[in-house]
Amino acid sequence: LTGFVGFANLPNQVHRKSVRKGFQFTAMVVGESGLGKSTLINTLFNTTLYPPKEPLPPSAERPQTVSIESISADIEENGVRLRLTVVDTPGFGDFVNNDESWKPIMENIEERFDSYLEQENRVNRQKIVDNRVHACLYFIQPTGHSLRPIDVEFMRQLHTKVNLIPIIAKADTLTDEEVADFKARILADIAYHNIHIFQAPTYENEDEEALAEAEEIASKIPFAVVGSDKIVTTPDGRQVRGRAYPWGAVEVDNEDHCDFVKLRQMLVRTYMEELREYTNDVLYENWRTEKLVSMGV
């Protein structure tokens, strides 16, 4: 059942009414080009939202700024409809000077808040379209060292505006030990800079199973992931989503190989509704209050 995305769990997470209407969910991906962002989105949602790219001819002019590209798909599973939008940010970190790479991304997130506020202020509030970004997957280069200034700056600027989910890209290029050390240093940097990353909420009277699940997911952050849209054969003859190497196969859906399963659990299966709620109740609300205060309302 590797192809099963799992958002049909959502009826357990929310009211029946929103099930009928379908869900809107917007995920943003940020990180230098080549870190596997498009591949991971395809892997997560088991779609080809991003078809394989033709390599750019050498003469092709590359834009000199970060651009924002959004792509949507309707996916349906067990009678539950999900309107998925992925916001890609090509160009981030790709230039000689990346000092302000975070700015166009911040502007885009705030424009989406603005559009929501404008709809809320309309007389007819029946058909509000929620284009706010509910989660931002931030791809960290698998250097094995620690966060770079561009990573810290992006997260410091954006953490009060969006649910940050840090990810170690292409984790198959690091050994298990390198991943463990890298994770510890990333978490230390995040704590040192007082960066707030999205945490699975734990409710007071939650059952033990839910608590254990939340803790297990939390223990994997930053998720070390491997993406692949290819089926490969393991040495023992199984067909799996993964990446083939001379010494064997790295399996996307194998929890001993990478944290993909836990990331999917966080983003899609268990906490999609919490990501939407936190965006609405905390991130958007704080932004709105600040804006009204600054306007002297």
Ligand code: GDP
């Ligand atoms: P993007 O520019 O960040 O969207 O990166 P792409 O998804 O286009 O991937 C860039 C290249 O990296 C492609 O050749 C992918 O096959 C490869 N790639 C994607 N994910 C992984 C991964 O987890 N591990 C490894 N080793 N390569 C990957």
Ligand code: MG
């Ligand atoms: Mg891409």
